[in-house]
Amino acid sequence: MQKKLKHLNVHAFLLSFPQILWVLILPSQIVSAQKNTTIPVNVGVVLDMDTWIGKMGLSCISMALSDFYSSHSDYKTRIVLNNRDSKKDVVGAAAAALDLLKNTEVQAIMGPVSSIQAEFINDLGDKAHVPIISFSATSTFLSPLSSPYFIRATQNDSSQVKAISSIVKAFGWREVVPIYVDNQLGEGILPFLTDAFDEINARIPYCSAIPSLATDEQIVAELHKLMTIQTRVFIVHLLPSLGSRLFAKAKQLGMMGAGYAWICTDAITDELHSIDPSIIDTMQGVLGVRPHVPNTAELQSFIKRWKLKFQQSNSDIVNPQLNVFGLWAYDSMTALAMAIEEAGVSNIGFDQLSDISGNSTDLESFGVSRNGPKLLQAMLGTAFQGLSGDFIIVDGQLESPVYDIVNVIGNGVKEIGFWTADKGIVRQINPITIKKLGTILWPGDTATPPKGWANPKNGKKLRVGVPVNSRFSQFVKVTRNSQTNTTMVEGYCIDIFDAVMALVPYAVPYEYVPFATSVGMSAGSYDDLVYQVYLGNFDAVAGDIAITANRSLYVDFSLAYTESGIAMIVPTDNQSRNTWIFLKPLTWDLWLTSFLAFITIGLLIWVLEHRINDEFRGPPLHQIGTILCFSFSTMVFAHQEKIVSNLARFVLVIWFLVVFILTQSYTASLTTRLTVQQLQPTITSVDELIKTRAYVGYQNASFLSKILLQMGFDESRLVAFNSSEELNDLSTKGSGNGGIAAVFDEIPYMKLILGTYCISNWISSCT
Template identity: 50%
Template sequence: MKPIACVSIFFVSICFICLAMVSTTEPVKLVNVGVILDIADEWIGKLCLSCIQMAHSDFYATHRYYSTRLVLNLRDSKSDLIAAASAAVDLIKNVAVQAIIGPQDSREANLIIEMCNKARVPILSFSATNPSLTSPRNPYFYRIAQNECAQAHAISALVQAFEWKEVVPIFIEDMYSEEAISCITRSLQEADVRVSYQAAIPQSAVDYQIVQELQKLNNLTTRVFVVHMSPILGSRLFAIAREIGMMRTGYVWIVTTEMTIQLASLSSSITDTIQGVVGVGAYFPKSKEFQDFQVRLKLKSQQENPTIIGSELNVYCLWAYDSVTALAMAVEKAGIKEFGFQNTSTDSRNTTDFEMLGVSLSGPQLGDSLVETILRGLSGDFSLVDREINSPIFQIINVFGDGKRVVGFWTPKIGLARKLDSTRTNTGTGTYSTSKSNLGPIIWPGDSSSAPEGWDLLANGKKLRIGIPYKTGSFSEFVKVEYVDGNDGIASGYCIDVFKVVLQALPYPVSYEFFPFRHRDYGNLTSSYYNNLIQQVYLGTIDAAVGDITITAQRSLHVDFTLPFTGNEATFIVPTKQENKKDPWIFIKPLTWELWVTSFCFFVFIGFVVWVLEHGVNKESRVPPSHQVDTSLWFSLSTLVFSQWERIHSKLARFVVIIWVFMGLILTQSYTASLTTLLTVEQLRPTVTNINQLIQNGESVGFQYGSFSLEFLRRMGFDDSKLRAYKTAEECDRLLTMGSRNGGIAAAFDEISYLQVLLSRYCSKYTTIGPTIQTQGFAFAFRRTSPFVPDFPRAILNLTERNKDIMKAIADKWFMNGSLCPQPSSVDASYSLDLDSFRGLFVLSAIASSSALIIYAAAFLCRRGREFMQFYSNDSLW
């Protein structure tokens, strides 16, 4: 015999000996486990039972050395709450099961959980997805399935991807569906998606009830519906929706996991009714183990349940398979030496079966072991977080043709993705995205490849409700409402014309009607008229507000504004006053006092320089010392004014005089021009130059009734007792004319658009002063979920940038008089000449004169210094 053969036989012998020793020393412990299913339910009950049985045989075929072995005890719930509860009592009381797998329905699970909590028996459910089941009150409930609330963010991301602003959920009218819809609604609202209506349909609803509810939904402008129903009721819903024309182009139907999980069980006739539906489904990897299991299950089903042969497994079956595997591993890992129950009731008289349930001695330990169990199952990586399976990935599917197509995935870390990248999914690298570019092509209802808008404003002839401010006589150039012959009111004005032009620029027609709102509609709140108009948009009384409505931060919390279509500044307007032309000292005003003083100083300095330079060569400049000052001044004056009468002998003096005459010529000509302007041009000056002067003097300031200006004035430091409200331009003019001392106002604060109207009516009577406050300008306000929010700003931007002539024509139509009035900035011009205007001339003259003196002194000392000292040795130094 060869050595290799001998070694092989030796090792095989050792293995058999070890197995024999194990089998004789440690007998296998049988652990009873209950299984509660609805056997009549072919696509969950029967199919999942096959998966459970295959999981049991597969596990112990590969784990023969385990010291424990599950014993499955099947009970039929018959889709009845009482039957399910009775089955649980029987399993706990009579069979002493250590855990229960099932039941399928959340209602049945909710009832059985109470018994399991009392008996401390872990219950593993692979299909009860109601969120409330895993509350802290149910410590023995373990969900081996995805929580219904987990899909809420995936649905929200899908809605955000296509920028739909309003959604209507449709669900079964029971407490379990309402909890799931509550999660979905909350997630949508966090994404600024409005849930305007919720359609609850009873489980027992007949066809005409479904028709009534769908017709009610069809009358809404919303065309995006989220359906959370069982496949049976959901199939009826879509069949009726198709009959009444709600499965055509323009509609969006999104189904939740409750229906997508069982799409494979639907017949072809039902699949035809849900073409174009988009859904959120549970994700599981198509591994090699899964493919092998699918083939084996198909063979098993052909033998046992030929009526449920399908091309695709549902994920409930995979979760049921992993439930058995995880429970078998947890039982072995727990190392429990004795499985038993402790009876809590010793008196069996007048007690119910529920009261006689014992308490499991191994339940808490088995539950802890189950939480610690980690494995790679058919549904993916298996682990429990807060007693729920940690499976956060969803796939986005599209029903088209004979089945469903996967068009993308959603994960909580990366959002929507076309394909799953294990690195990004596990690490969460990259930014969260809800872009529709991350999804594959989708075929929508009506065989349309273009994503629907999600709304239809023309449904059943509905019109867009537009609220406009109605303020009699108050700056009617912006919004004006006229009632003629008892009609509903004709709206006109600058804002109305801009709104109509923007509507024409939209890529679709819009039918609308105006609703004027008066001041009295909101009471006498001085500064809240426009705020209350915005509030009506927020409450849904109207769809939008059009008019001279300024964008503010507070208002933007309640509505969405378009881009502004007017300027964005606010400032003060004050009366002007005319300068008195009969002032006897007006000849002094052409020059400022600094310029007068500087000119006089240079006049003296130039006279002194010329006298020094001429003293040695001009005999007329030699006079007694007592007359030196007046002689030098007279010489300087005669040089400037009467230069043709005086002869200048020194070349340096001539140089200085030329510069001096040039400067004097410019000064005199400028003086003459300024004096002429003062005497001929009308002089208007603001009565107030800055706001500090208004505050310090306690002047009253006006603001437009209902505008935001009141808050700005308060922030600037104005006291409420000094603030006056006006409603019209005429009232503002009257208050400014009266003045603050006579019960009027000294200034008015408003937006430039209003002030231009005031200035166009009262030319040269008022002017503006600083500071200029930046505002956001006028804009249209829409509900936050309005479908117009993306389109209106683009239309306004197109008009303001590419069609400026149209906007200019509208402005000229309503504000033409403004072009005939002088600009406020030109009225406040100053005609006094200051020193800065002639600084260069003075510097040039000073340099020339000083240089001449230095040159003269140096030359004199070099040539005649000794003679000078001898000549004056007997006289004074002077």
């Protein structure tokens, strides 16, 4: 019985076992069903896995997906990474992308690392309608306008040129020399640098292109070329490996000392933290620009987590340093995950092209993604606050609002300011108050900004011709020291030229070359000297060279720095030296009238006063003396007689007014004759000289001889003088005594003559 019951219980258990098993399995099936509701989306990753940027980028991409989906577990889509190694080769990158498009049918591709690889993969992405997202391809040759499915999740190289030109403008440099790698990376930025410097009136006298595989000998040879030019401001746009070698050789050649200015683009500045300390030591004083990354708590937390995880999988790398490319890789993968969810992308197959034949190549055998257009639009509209800052795609590439400006000091870099598109250079971003940079340590451990130029060691000097037959040594004087075999050039014109050249904001080496024969005599006239510039024998001429119409046909003149024109010097009127000049202010008629007026006034006052005033009475002789003394003493208001009659007082007031006017007019007239009349020339016109056939002087070998002949002077009446001393003698003798009656010359010479010899009886007059 017990066995039977036992058998029945076992049988009942076996009959109920499927139900129990179903109850136990049901919860796991429900959980599995929930997991199967997420949609996997294949995304390709094409990187150079053996390079630092490839390893760093892949680790950041993986962490971005892990962090994103852990905080967005409700998302229906899940990105599945399909990694491919491009093996640092363009063909390898293209083959990896082709495999992902054809065999895996990925919905997007992250990478590749280099711009050259991206340029070829972009064509595949455009053909398959698959977005190609690169976080490190910075070349300006890559444009989302020409490749609509290319998204540059990094800064364009051209976005930093404004920051660099602002630094150049801030220090007033007028010439810069770009040093760039001779490939697509370097050639792409050059046109943008040129345009930016043109806007601030800075010139690029020379472009230094260095091959990407340049040897040390090639680098040294190029640096020697840079030493022979005057510019000392260099813009370095090289890869970090090539840039490190460049600065090491520049240090050996003494080009990292005082007077030099070096500015690095972000290609080097972003990698300064990973460059060998010995190379950093050679870069002391170098300036650099790099994209600004806000120092947030989230960023610091991520860096710590990334270092820990990266070292676990790459134990051979000691103290790894994360740079901005890793942050862009993280943010771009985050943006892609957001865009895929928004667009509702699924792993549906590609539409195959209808015209694909059986003998087509691999480049023609993949189809077109159905999700591509909507995924592209979702990606272009994505904007969020990422680890690298504001992640906003504008016109197919990452927006670049702010750049850091750093200075290499010691073992690292120091932030000295920022550059923003709307404010330019500022000391701080928030609040923006000071529009200048902080303290800078320049090459050579100096705080003084370089002037940007220096005299080149082997540069060609400007040949400046100077006359040796100047009649006035105060303007130009050429002396030769036979013992030292050197020539000294001095004078007012030379001082002016030296002062002008000193103000030029760049070096212009020059030397003075006398226009003389082998024996030291003049090689020709001033016209001949000017013509040498036209022939190319001289680069310029400095001296007392007048601007004439004939000379202007061959050369360009500077603005006149002295009064220009031709002056005539003639003797003055000597009447001011006459002993009886005090009689000249009044005519004889006026003198007689004045005397009679004095007598008349005296008689009139006597008639009105003698009957009632005792002072006008007495003997006849006494009364006559009183009349004469009273009338003449009124001139100085010194009369002593007291006036009693009102009528006499009225007459006397009128007389005082007449006397006051008469004396003041006389004084003014006499003063004029004693001063102004000395400046009155004896000859007032050129026609008078021609009519009187007077002798006139002019400077020998001057262009004035032709002008005087054209004016109508007789050639026999022209007297040439060779020195200012000889002119002084001729002017002293006069025209009738073997001298001259007038002198014609340029105004600067005339002023010098009048000031040197104090010819008080001669006056200049412009003709």
